[in-house]
Amino acid sequence: MSTKELLKHARSLQQKKFRDLHGEFLVQGPKVVGELLSSGWPVVEVLATAEQAGRMGLRQAVIVPAYELERVGTLETGNEVIAIARKPAPDGFEALGADELVLALDGIADPGNLGTVLRVADWFGIRRVLCSHGSVDAFIPKCVQSSMGGIFRVRVHYSDLVPLLAREAAAGVAVYAADMGGVSVFSERLQRPAVLVLGSESHGLSAEVRAVAGRVIAVPRNGGAESLNVAVAASALCMEFARQGGVAQ
Amino acid sequence: MSTKELLKHARSLQQKKFRDLHGEFLVQGPKVVGELLSSGWPVVEVLATAEQAGRMGLRQAVIVPAYELERVGTLETGNEVIAIARKPAPDGFEALGADELVLALDGIADPGNLGTVLRVADWFGIRRVLCSHGSVDAFIPKCVQSSMGGIFRVRVHYSDLVPLLAREAAAGVAVYAADMGGVSVFSERLQRPAVLVLGSESHGLSAEVRAVAGRVIAVPRNGGAESLNVAVAASALCMEFARQGGVAQ
Numbered sequence: 001m002s003t004k005e006l007l008k009h010a011r012s013l014q015q016k017k018f019r020d021l022h023g024e025f026l027v028q029g030p031k032v033v034g035e036l037l038s039s040g041w042p043v044v045e046v047l048a049t050a051e052q053a054g055r056m057g058l059r060q061a062v063i064v065p066a067y068e069l070e071r072v073g074t075l076e077t078g079n080e081v082i083a084i085a086r087k088p089a090p091d092g093f094e095a096l097g098a099d100e101l102v103l104a105l106d107g108i109a110d111p112g113n114l115g116t117v118l119r120v121a122d123w124f125g126i127r128r129v130l131c132s133h134g135s136v137d138a139f140i141p142k143c144v145q146s147s148m149g150g151i152f153r154v155r156v157h158y159s160d161l162v163p164l165l166a167r168e169a170a171a172g173v174a175v176y177a178a179d180m181g182g183v184s185v186f187s188e189r190l191q192r193p194a195v196l197v198l199g200s201e202s203h204g205l206s207a208e209v210r211a212v213a214g215r216v217i218a219v220p221r222n223g224g225a226e227s228l229n230v231a232v233a234a235s236a237l238c239m240e241f242a243r244q245g246g247v248a249q
Numbered sequence: 250m251s252t253k254e255l256l257k258h259a260r261s262l263q264q265k266k267f268r269d270l271h272g273e274f275l276v277q278g279p280k281v282v283g284e285l286l287s288s289g290w291p292v293v294e295v296l297a298t299a300e301q302a303g304r305m306g307l308r309q310a311v312i313v314p315a316y317e318l319e320r321v322g323t324l325e326t327g328n329e330v331i332a333i334a335r336k337p338a339p340d341g342f343e344a345l346g347a348d349e350l351v352l353a354l355d356g357i358a359d360p361g362n363l364g365t366v367l368r369v370a371d372w373f374g375i376r377r378v379l380c381s382h383g384s385v386d387a388f389i390p391k392c393v394q395s396s397m398g399g400i401f402r403v404r405v406h407y408s409d410l411v412p413l414l415a416r417e418a419a420a421g422v423a424v425y426a427a428d429m430g431g432v433s434v435f436s437e438r439l440q441r442p443a444v445l446v447l448g449s450e451s452h453g454l455s456a457e458v459r460a461v462a463g464r465v466i467a468v469p470r471n472g473g474a475e476s477l478n479v480a481v482a483a484s485a486l487c488m489e490f491a492r493q494g495g496v497a498q
């Protein structure tokens with residue numbers, strides 16, 4: 001592939017249909033490309049300006065002028081280095097480990113929110129996030145960037161959420177749904193293995209998910225806000241899972 | 250003021266210098282304008298399309314065509330209703346109440362993050378947020394929108410943070426700084442009244458703030474993430490303040 005073709009190919013990966021077709025996605029900017037390279041995740045190609053390649057010690061990078069990279073990248077700043085990474089092959093969702101906590105997202109639409117949830121999961125040592133079909137693609141550039149490298153350490157599965165949750169519940173997994181109408185998480189003795197389901201920002205939890213969840217838990221509220229951002233709610237609830245689980249999982 | 254002049258005036262409030270000059274700011278979209286109107290906050294004017302005014306029952310609104318409002322508003326969707334609200338007069342930062350928790354932000358630059366912190370504070374019943382001088386303006390449209398009404402219930406003060414923290418510490422207030430190098434918040438017996446200081450996303454905590462803080466506390470980490478978003482970290486730490494404080498403050 002000529003550099004011109006490579007740039008055109010890279011640019012096409014801004015669109016989901018080309019990410020799916022080629023099984024590749026974009027990673028942008030020094031910070032997240034650095035996370036990619038140190039993670040051991042399969043890399044197809046790295047494009048960089050000569051300066052940036054020098055700064056980052058990228059010996060294998062394809063050197064491209066800055067104005068060409070600006071046409072490929074979606075960042076306000078940081079387009080001097082852009083990597084093409086391999087998407088993982090889809091696989092089944094395996095049974096939970098004994099002490100495992102998995103997050104599930106029921107219809108998340110905002111890629112920045114999904115990325116921030118992955119960053120939260122990555123912080124708390126959560127390895128898997130389930131998304132309902134129809135949720136936003138985790139490999140969209142905005143999500144990859146917001147995850148701050150979390151996408152390389154937290155596996156995202158797309159599934160038909162209700163049957164999967166029902167199957168897990170039947171197998172003895174504690175299924176918790178987060179909703180402000182639930183009981184305070186502080187009053188719960190949290191069980192593991194567990195799946196914690198968070199609803200979409202605009203529609204909350206679906207009735208089907210609510211029905212299959214064993215317990216509905218809430219972040220205790222003491223003020224006037226009507227709701228919390230999904231990543232902020234995930235962070236608050238993961239704190240209590242971490243505390244009750246003795247942090248190390 | 251003619252409608253034309255009013256629209257021009259409203260549009261000028263996208264810029265800080267005009268917000269400061271007129272002591273007014275913009276509130277956009279049905280959700281946040283609804284929060285404004287139900288909060289009792291002083292409103293200067295509401296501009297809306299005839300349809301939107303009908304839907305929201307806005308009898309006092311100035312009716313304006315949609316294309317005119319699109320030129321004033323900054324939202325992707327929701328510009329059919331835009332309010333001009335009065336900025337509060339700057340006032341001093343009063344001593345903390347006996348059980349009060351105040352958040353302080355050391356150099357926050359992203360308006361979406363500041364707004365989300367205000368939404369978190371609003372959820373947990375925190376009434377005051379301190380920002381260091383040079384932090385982003387809380388009345389910038391993006392912050393107002395991300396706060397989801399939090400801006401109407403949580404007071405934002407701008408101050409010279411280090412002397413203020415030193416004064417509060419001398420008066421017996423527990424000053425906590427959040428930093429991933431700190432001790433786990435789970436191992437702390439959290440005191441009140443308290444100020445919890447969070448650093449900027451790009452530079453973390455300044456040495457001066459670190460020196461004046463009594464204790465440096467962390468959200469325990471069990472995974473690979475390098476850091477947490479400031480609003481996510483605020484949420485995690487406020488959880489533990491809420492739990493140890495018995496939630497009601």
